[in-house]
Amino acid sequence: MAVALKDVAQKAGVSLATASMAIRGRGRVSSQTCLRVKKVAGELGFSPSASARALASGRSETLGVAVRDLYYLSGPYMGSIVAGIAEVADTHNMGLSFARSIPKADSDPEYVRFAKEGRFDGMVLVDQAVQELELSILAEMTLPVVLVDRKGPGRMFPAVRVDYRAAVREAVSHLISLGHQRLAVITPDVELFELQEKVGGYKEAMEAHNIPFDRNLIKTYVANDMSIDGLKRCIEDLEGLPARPTAYMSFQDHRASTMCELLMMRGLRIPKDISVIGFDSAGPGFVNLVVDAIKVPCHEMGSRACQLLLDLIRGRTATRETVLDATFEPANSCAPPGR
Amino acid sequence: MAVALKDVAQKAGVSLATASMAIRGRGRVSSQTCLRVKKVAGELGFSPSASARALASGRSETLGVAVRDLYYLSGPYMGSIVAGIAEVADTHNMGLSFARSIPKADSDPEYVRFAKEGRFDGMVLVDQAVQELELSILAEMTLPVVLVDRKGPGRMFPAVRVDYRAAVREAVSHLISLGHQRLAVITPDVELFELQEKVGGYKEAMEAHNIPFDRNLIKTYVANDMSIDGLKRCIEDLEGLPARPTAYMSFQDHRASTMCELLMMRGLRIPKDISVIGFDSAGPGFVNLVVDAIKVPCHEMGSRACQLLLDLIRGRTATRETVLDATFEPANSCAPPGR
């Protein structure tokens, strides 16, 4: 960066201080001077040095996004959240940096290190697995932080989350109102807040309709197993029950379509024989079968979180907890029980 | 950051200069002093200020990744590339920032602005659509840049790309060796380097086997149309030809499974009646049908590009062009022509 602010100041015939103020449009500068300085800056092709500015002002004009691993970005869930964050960050001319929240053997995880180094003015944390203990380190350093899609038990930071519980309740009620009584749930075997909420919603809805809860109808598979064996086994178990389910729900994205296929391979027709409900984009979908699904407002979670973060950075107090609705969108995979 | 380097220096009884060198492990510092300083730094919980360091050293220890829009991160293609970049960046303790390369009305696109502001030590550009003209702006500022998955006509920067041409040639040859003569191609209607290469590979392979090229066998659909209508129409057109194709290839990710479904709905059995080849993850796949596909080494593109970038930053000269192989992975969607 050959051309520095002092060059602009010199050529415009003003002091460094005035040039600085003029370019940022703050402080007491006459509009004439302001214009002149900006013009000169343009002619000279001046760009302020981000690091100098950050050092002098104490603001990096960069937001951090902490995710477990950058690999997770490549899913529609994380991708949409990040897109939402980016959209808002952009309108405020904030840069976006990513940091991994995965623990490291002998040092702080990356997001903590970066935070300590002052790389961010604030941080959005999107990781259900980060422990409360670790968050307290962040809490001590007075860095604005917003949590996404986490229950905030300690409530150290504002959080934006989705009401999975209510959404599942709604979906289950829908099935019950169609006449279903035996509803199977297939879910990953991890203890994430999100999944606990979903199961909670299921139980609540069943209870509300006085249908006894049957533990056998909840089947889990190994979370990160990419094969279909786990799913297959779940279905075999469920179909082997004396009283077979009349409806299936998948609690994880992108599993519903495979689930449909496995069911169809057993000769079951959807929705004639059996109903299916999924989450979000239930895979690319089928040509003639669109799965009824609960849509999670990922993009909105991101944009809301970012907005909150900016508020926090600007010294405003942010809402402690924002709960967004996930909406149940019926399509053509549910019908009254057929068997 | 209450605790600064000078505090560490003071407590350790050394000068600022020595403390600085000790902590970074460079310069002439005795190992005793080095250890002592590091110990004190640990006790005090010292973290160097990223901006101060950047300003003083001229290195931000941050790499930029320019993508068209952050929304694109949420696909397996971009996601894997970024994961590859991140993996390498991490082992070198480099931060990762993202910048959009989408043009702006009245100012530089974000990635150019950020680059000018000196936010990055180098940048990986993953955007086939960025114009050469714009790249020349970057070229003028002596910022190390590596291009991913672009042909580098101007050759201003080192590039890492995939030999789509050869991969498609291989896939087509495979089909031909199975006895196919009429191979349909379904592709988005955009003029991306990648797609041109793929079509080129198709033509080359056909020519090599003395099969006349038939323009009618190449069908395009509107690129960003998320519906299946475009695909459907392509297939209807192809099936309406006097001499129908015996094999179908999809040139875009995640379309192959839908294509299969549409073909099956016409009563065609795969691979008995008709063969299908896709790219990469051809969607989530089917339970009993895994599509033969060309696997693109996205992760490796990312890691290679990042490695090159780091070389460039360290003043080493980088290979101008790295061409990676995409490999054709046979599964069970191809067989000798059945109709």
Next chain:
DNA sequence: AATATATGTCAAAGCGCTTTGGCAGAGGTG
């Protein structure tokens, strides 16, 4: 023993901005 070389340390000069406090002069007030 005398010179050359290597080693460990430090003071000081930045890096390129922001920000504060002060100082003129223009304008308003009693």
Next chain:
DNA sequence: CACCTCTGCCAAAGCGCTTTGACATATATT
């Protein structure tokens, strides 16, 4: 007319590091 308040500008003091050159002291080479 004296007084006060704005307004527009500037000099200078940082921000918290890195890096350079100088200076001792220790070790190696003749």
